[in-house]
Amino acid sequence: MRLTSKLPNLGLTIFSKMTQLANNAGAINLSQGFPDFEADPKLFALVSKYMQQGCNQYAPMQGVPMLRERIADKVQELYRATYDPASEITVTSGATEALFAAITAVVNPGDEVLIFEPAFDAYVPVIELCGGIPIYIQLKFPDYSIDWDEVRDNISAKTKLIILNFPHNPTGAVLADDDVTHLIEILEDTDIVIVSDEVYEHIVFDGYPHLSLASYPELASRSFVISSFGKTYHVTGWKIGYCLARGALSRELQKIHQYLTFASNTPVQHALADFMLEKDVYRNLAAFYQHKRDVFERMLQASRFKPLPCHGTYFQMVDYSSISKESDVDFAQRLTVDYGVAAIPPSVFYHRKNDYKVLRFCFAKKDETLKEAAQRLLEV
Ligand code: PMP
Numbered sequence: 001m002r003l004t005s006k007l008p009n010l011g012l013t014i015f016s017k018m019t020q021l022a023n024n025a026g027a028i029n030l031s032q033g034f035p036d037f038e039a040d041p042k043l044f045a046l047v048s049k050y051m052q053q054g055c056n057q058y059a060p061m062q063g064v065p066m067l068r069e070r071i072a073d074k075v076q077e078l079y080r081a082t083y084d085p086a087s088e089i090t091v092t093s094g095a096t097e098a099l100f101a102a103i104t105a106v107v108n109p110g111d112e113v114l115i116f117e118p119a120f121d122a123y124v125p126v127i128e129l130c131g132g133i134p135i136y137i138q139l140k141f142p143d144y145s146i147d148w149d150e151v152r153d154n155i156s157a158k159t160k161l162i163i164l165n166f167p168h169n170p171t172g173a174v175l176a177d178d179d180v181t182h183l184i185e186i187l188e189d190t191d192i193v194i195v196s197d198e199v200y201e202h203i204v205f206d207g208y209p210h211l212s213l214a215s216y217p218e219l220a221s222r223s224f225v226i227s228s229f230g231k232t233y234h235v236t237g238w239k240i241g242y243c244l245a246r247g248a249l250s251r252e253l254q255k256i257h258q259y260l261t262f263a264s265n266t267p268v269q270h271a272l273a274d275f276m277l278e279k280d281v282y283r284n285l286a287a288f289y290q291h292k293r294d295v296f297e298r299m300l301q302a303s304r305f306k307p308l309p310c311h312g313t314y315f316q317m318v319d320y321s322s323i324s325k326e327s328d329v330d331f332a333q334r335l336t337v338d339y340g341v342a343a344i345p346p347s348v349f350y351h352r353k354n355d356y357k358v359l360r361f362c363f364a365k366k367d368e369t370l371k372e373a374a375q376r377l378l379e380v
């Protein structure tokens, strides 16, 4: 049978590839972003309770009502934003589904979509499936800041959407007040929509706040704001996320969600609704991961690797230029096989494969895992 691929240039993601390589080599896996420690047992008990109570059939399409209410309360408290749980919050099967639904809801063939590189891998394939045209803007190495003049220069009558992801995977960059001011000013008097991927919203370091686009009425009215419980509660395998969006944006998103998955896992949604009442869990998450960032960075100081600034997320970018001239892809493979530590080569997040001789390490790991990995990196 002859089949014309809609995504002819795509294979297995770098996350699957590096995890596979790490497993085969018996390496410590600091590549794909997931914790190697368990979530709170209370959460498991809650899921079990709701399963046994019979919450095992389809949830409402938009999500379990109590979970939507809890999300609305949290967003009100943290971002001073009012979202109607009945119509403006959609629970999805991971942030990935929300991203797919949001992009698909607005991008038509020929529409241009601004995205910042390095870019998480779940944006461009969806833009392309919709017939959209990605317009790439590079975050400026090495601080990964946004050149707003370049953004302005790249906006045209065809620009339909801008995708933002802060705290930023893979670089750990976060938004500053100035960035938001520029964004508001540039988008004024346009119909450009925003997808704001904020899955690391609770992981911002050094006392800085997370600037959610939900907080700014001028932006919230044109934004899909997306988050994920996987990151916040150490359960990336549960794949539950959500999307905040106003009026027509929310309606269009729900049409896609309705036929993409219809609804997400029922007992897990009930459990998350209860667990959201334990507010200290997300309030303490930044300090929890800041400690891990600091443990990892401190140990690397004795090595030839040079950590770049990391302001948020659970990823640390590390410069290896004083060690090797190899491409980041080659070096990441050699590091995995010869030294037993797997990382992600960020060139894969650029359409032109920009190679700045850095690697991304995930520090969502037990302290002893980080220490063992650092020991191995000291030998390089
Ligand atoms: N966006 C970013 C930036 C991510 O790092 C991830 C992590 N996997 C996702 C979206 C997807 O989240 P989820 O696992 O909830 O689909």
Ligand code: GLN
Pocket (backbone or CB within 6 Å): 013, 015, 016, 031, 032, 033, 034, 169
């Ligand atoms: N977000 C995770 C990361 O950046 C990976 C998600 C995935 O495997 N698709 O490592």
